[in-house]
Each structure stands twice: as structure tokens, then as C-alpha cells.
Amino acid sequence: MSRAWRNLGLGIIIAVIIIALTPYVWMFLTSIKTRVDALASVPKWLFSPTFEHYPKVFIDKEYLPLVGNSIVVALSSTLLSLLVGVPASYVFARERFAGKEDLFFFFLTTRMAPAISVVVPMFIIFGKLGLVDTYASVILAHSSFNISLVVWMMRGFFEEIPQEIDEAAQMDGNTKAGTFFRILLPLAAPGIAATAVLCFILSWNELLYAMILTAFESRTLTVGIPGLVQPHGTLWGQVASVAVVATLPIIIFTFLVQKHLVRGMTFGAIKG
Amino acid sequence: MFLTPALILLLVLLVGPFSYMVGLSFTDLSFSQPDHDGNFVGFLNYRKLMRDDPIFWESFLTTIKFVFASVGTEFLFGLGLALLLFNIIKSQRVIVTLILMPMMLAPVAIGLMWKLLLSGEFGMLTYYLRQIALMAPQTAPLSSYKLVLWTMVAIDVWEWTPFVTLVILAGLMSLPKEPFEAAIMDGAKPLRVFRDVTLPLLRPIIALVMLLRGIDAFKEFDKVFILTGGGPGSATELLSIYTWRINFRNWDFGYGSVVAFMVYLVVLIMCSIFYKAITWKQGIEEIRT
Numbered sequence: 001m002s003r004a005w006r007n008l009g010l011g012i013i014i015a016v017i018i019i020a021l022t023p024y025v026w027m028f029l030t031s032i033k034t035r036v037d038a039l040a041s042v043p044k045w046l047f048s049p050t051f052e053h054y055p056k057v058f059i060d061k062e063y064l065p066l067v068g069n070s071i072v073v074a075l076s077s078t079l080l081s082l083l084v085g086v087p088a089s090y091v092f093a094r095e096r097f098a099g100k101e102d103l104f105f106f107f108l109t110t111r112m113a114p115a116i117s118v119v120v121p122m123f124i125i126f127g128k129l130g131l132v133d134t135y136a137s138v139i140l141a142h143s144s145f146n147i148s149l150v151v152w153m154m155r156g157f158f159e160e161i162p163q164e165i166d167e168a169a170q171m172d173g174n175t176k177a178g179t180f181f182r183i184l185l186p187l188a189a190p191g192i193a194a195t196a197v198l199c200f201i202l203s204w205n206e207l208l209y210a211m212i213l214t215a216f217e218s219r220t221l222t223v224g225i226p227g228l229v230q231p232h233g234t235l236w237g238q239v240a241s242v243a244v245v246a247t248l249p250i251i252i253f254t255f256l257v258q259k260h261l262v263r264g265m266t267f268g269a270i271k272g
Numbered sequence: 273m274f275l276t277p278a279l280i281l282l283l284v285l286l287v288g289p290f291s292y293m294v295g296l297s298f299t300d301l302s303f304s305q306p307d308h309d310g311n312f313v314g315f316l317n318y319r320k321l322m323r324d325d326p327i328f329w330e331s332f333l334t335t336i337k338f339v340f341a342s343v344g345t346e347f348l349f350g351l352g353l354a355l356l357l358f359n360i361i362k363s364q365r366v367i368v369t370l371i372l373m374p375m376m377l378a379p380v381a382i383g384l385m386w387k388l389l390l391s392g393e394f395g396m397l398t399y400y401l402r403q404i405a406l407m408a409p410q411t412a413p414l415s416s417y418k419l420v421l422w423t424m425v426a427i428d429v430w431e432w433t434p435f436v437t438l439v440i441l442a443g444l445m446s447l448p449k450e451p452f453e454a455a456i457m458d459g460a461k462p463l464r465v466f467r468d469v470t471l472p473l474l475r476p477i478i479a480l481v482m483l484l485r486g487i488d489a490f491k492e493f494d495k496v497f498i499l500t501g502g503g504p505g506s507a508t509e510l511l512s513i514y515t516w517r518i519n520f521r522n523w524d525f526g527y528g529s530v531v532a533f534m535v536y537l538v539v540l541i542m543c544s545i546f547y548k549a550i551t552w553k554q555g556i557e558e559i560r561t
Contacts (some may be wrong), residue, residue, distance in 0.1 A: 026389060117535050185290060222381075251373065
């Protein structure tokens with residue numbers, strides 16, 4: 001390819017990166033602007049920063065516990081999903097039985113199930129059980145989509161481990177369960193870690209289930225965002241501060257799992 | 273035995289509520305009437321949906337428009353960008369990850385970012401769009417009845433083009449080298465190679481990513497919820513927003529269950545097509561190896 005074309009291409013790629021990142025940068029800038037600067041009718045790129053919004057919303061408005069709630073929910077849902085999902089994925093990778101692929105497809109449909117439909121009966125059922133506005137309701141709801149993510153992703157990772165390793169381990173006198181726990185789990189650890197991070201991200205980012213199944217006690221950070229946006233007189237500095245805190249950990253995590261993103265986001269259909 | 277816990281949990285969490293929802297769709301349960309447990313009303317709710325609810329069908333149409341416009345544009349941009357990245361920087365992970373950022377962030381935060389950018393009074397982007405005269409001084413993208421749905425499409429394109437790019441890029445990297453070498457040996461021009469070799473080889477992957485995007489776009493809720501809440505009027509009332517309004521604003525769970533059931537049904541149908549596409553892709557790969 002000629003040099004000129006190459007430079008044009010690079011130019012486009014740089015433009016795309018700028019387009020992809022500017023909205024985020026702007027939101028971050030809004031979180032450190034005074035109210036007057038944020039509402040200026042001519043956009044202000046240079047201003048003297050203020051950090052007053054962060055303590056105001058997280059301490060005075062008591063948004064700090066929401067961060068804790070988000071962490072508790074995302075961690076518990078990730079753990080629960082791994083706990084039941086990893087052994088299940090191993091079965092799909094190794095065993096042969098009738099209807100296996102149909103069952104596997106059932107797992108896929110659970111991942112795709114529209115939250116807006118599932119949450120309607122869930123809200124009524126959890127309400128009757130007195131579980132609305134508890135951690136349990138959101139953790140279970142988030143596990144409903146994370147379990148199948150685990151099954152779909154981990155099946156691929158287990159299939160990449162050669163069958164001979166299982167056979168060798170069983171020759172050495174390991175039982176099937178022993179082989180799984182002592183030999184295969186450690187080998188699949190990098191895959192499990194990547195899957196865990198993706199589960200965490202999905203749960204952390206989720207809005208609909210969390211919004212409807214919580215009220216005050218177990219509200220997560222994403223649920224706190226719409227509540228701050230008013231028809232009039234929204235304190236944009238504060239909303240932006242919450243959104244920055246809600247997204248920063250995810251940016252770090254994304255860099256951690258970049259190698260496995262394609263697989264995770266396509267349910268393992270494409271290895272990447 | 274290893275499978276049982278996962279199965280039980282999913283049966284309890286999804287199949288249970290699903291059956292319950294179908295059951296509710298035959299009742300008139302509503303939380304707006306206190307102490308009313310819901311009576312069996314037969315197919316009344318279904319009849320209402322089919323005959324007396326133009327808003328549902330309008331919302332359905334809005335959703336279809338949103339899905340096709342978003343996914344179509346994302347495909348064109350994604351394919352272009354993937355080819356560009358493939359030819360120029362291959363798999364520079366850091367650069368690719370930077371481009372990917374939009375799709376990893378919480379959609380509700382994304383909605384918020386764009387609300388900041390597109391506000392009629394102080395929106396940064398609104399200001400520049402007016403400056404370069406792409407938009408009349410009085411219009412704002414989020415309150416103009418004509419513009420607002422396409423604004424949602426544009427934001428969705430911004431958020432999800434990276435995903436389409438990422439998947440097609442992964443597909444490009446996994447393609448076998450031989451067909452390309454053979455085509456070049458035969459003296460084929462780059463455009464012809466693309467049309468006759470690259471595109472056919474990519475077809476299964478393109479089908480997968482389009483279906484995945486289609487399903488997700490059909491379920492879109494978060495961004496639209498925070499950006500417009502379905503308005504102005506009902507210009508952006510997607511099916512998910514409509515379902516939310518009937519159930520959690522009107523508290524009409526009987527009729528709301530029918531609507532929720534319909535959304536579920538469409539997604540299930542799209543899912544089974546997706547599954548067919550996966551099997552198709554695997555079949556093609558097996559022939560190749």
C-alpha cells in the first residue's frame with residue numbers, strides 16, 4: 001500500500017479514537033467544573049477545576065454506600081455464576097449425551113432473555129417472598145444472565161485443554177471429580193479469571209433489574225444515576241461525578257481482559 | 273451431576289418467572305387496585321393487544337426502525353473500520369481497546385454523557401453542530417420530534433460500532449491465507465479480492481455479529497430511558513420502554529405481561545436464528561479444515 005493511503009488510513013483511525021473517547025473526556029471535565037462553567041453556552045475547554053462535586057454527592061448525598069452495593073452485588077453474582085457455571089461448562093466440553101446441544105442452546109436463550117420481560121414476573125415473585133430491595137434479589141437476577149456467559153465461555157476454554165491430559169490423570173488414579181478439581185481447574189484458571197472479570201463488568205453495568213428490584217437499601221451505582229437527572233435544575237457536576245466513578249473501574253478491567261473480549265462478547269462463538 | 277446446580281438455578285430464575293408471566297397474561301392483576309389479586313380474564317389481554325392498542329404497534333414499528341437503522345449503519349462502519357485496522361495496524365491491542373471503550377461502559381453512563389453533549393442549552397456537540405450550520409439554532413437533537421429517533425440511532429452506532437469492528441477484525445485474522453494468495457496469483461485487483469474472496473469467507477461471522485447486535489438493539493432500554501424516557505411524545509418509545517411504562521408506571525401487570533411476553537417471543541425467535549447461524553459457521557469451518 002502506498003504511503004499516502006497508509007497515512008490517510010492512520011488519520012482515520014486517529015479520528016475514530018478521538019470520536020470514541022471525547023464524550024467520556026467531556027463528562028470527566030464536567031465533573032470537575034463549577035456549575036457556571038458546566039452550563040456555559042459556549043463550551044469551555046479551559047477552566048479552573050474544582051473537586052467539590054465528588055464529596056458533595058458521595059458524602060453529603062450519601063452515594064458512597066451505593067459503590068459498596070455495586071461491589072457486593074457484582075462480586076456475589078460473579079462468584080455464584082462461576083460456582084455453578086464452571087462445572088456445567090466442563091460437562092458440555094467433555095461428556096456426550098443425548099440432547100446436549102439443545103441444552104446448550106437453552107443456556108444461550110437464558111443469556112439473551114430480555115430483562116424487561118423477565119423482571120416483570122420477578123418483581124412480583126420477589127415481592128411476595130419479601131426479597132425486593134435486598135441484595136439477594138439483584139444478585140440472583142444478575143446471575144440469570146451471567147451463568148450462561150460462564151457456561152458458553154468456559155466450554156471453549158475446557159475444549160482447548162487436550163483430552164489426553166484427562167486420560168493421563170485418570171491413569172494416575174484420579175477420579176473424574178479429582179481430575180476436574182486438581183488438574184483441569186488450575187489449567188483453566190486464566191480463562192476463569194477472564195470470565196470472572198466479564199461477569200463482574202456485566203453485573204456492575206446493569207441497570208434495569210437493579211432499578212426495579214431495589215429501592216433504597218441495595219441500590220447500585222447505576223441506579224443512582226437516573227435519580228439525579230431532573231427535568232429542571234440537574235446538578236450536572238454531581239451526576240457526572242457519579243458516572244465517572246461508575247465507569248473508571250470498568251476501563252481498568254477492560255484493559256485486563258482485552259485478549260478475551262471477542263470470545264466473551266460473542267458467547268464464545270468467535271474465538272478472537 | 274456437575275450440571276444440576278446451574279440447571280436448577282436457571283429453571284428457578286428464568287423458566288419459573290417466564291411461566292408465571294404467561295399465567296399473569298390471562299389475568300387482570302394490577303397494583304393500581306389495592307387488595308386485588310387478579311382474576312382470570314381469558315384471552316382479553318391478547319385481544320386488546322391485537323385490536324385496541326395502536327400504541328403497541330407504533331412502538332413495535334419504532335423499535336424495528338431503530339434496530340435496522342442502527343445495526344445496518346454499525347455493519348457498514350464496522351466492516352470499513354475492521355478492514356482499515358487489519359491492513360494498517362493489525363492487532364495493536366492498545367489501539368483496538370481504546371476504540372472499544374464505548375461498548376464496555378455502563379449504558380446508563382453513556383446515555384448521561386450524550387445528554388451532556390446534546391443538551392439544547394449547554395450541550396457541547398449541539399453548540400458545534402449549530403456553529404457549522406448543520407443544525408438550526410433553535411433545534412436540539414433530543415427535543416426535536418423529527419431528529420430524536422435518529423439521534424438515538426447515532427448514539428447506538430457510536431456505542432456499538434466498536435463491537436462489530438472487533439468481531440469482524442477477529443474474523444479477518446482467522447481467515448485462511450491460501451484463497452487470497454491464489455486470487456492474487458491470478459492477478460485479481462484488490463476490490464475483486466474483497467468482493468469474491470474476503471466477503472464470502474466472512475459471511476458467517478457477519479451473520480453472527482448482525483444477529484447479536486439485532487437482539488441487543490431490540491432490547492435497548494438504558495440509553496433511551498435516561499436520554500428521553502421515550503419522548504418527546506412517543507417518538508422514541510421503544511418496546512422495552514413501552515413495556516416498562518405499562519408495568520411500572522401504570523402497574524398494569526395483566527396487560528403488561530402480554531406485552532412482555534411478546535418482546536420475549538421476538539427475542540426467542542431471533543435467538544434460534546442465531547443458533548442456526550452458529551451451527552452454519554461451524555459447518556463451514558469443518559469443511560475448510
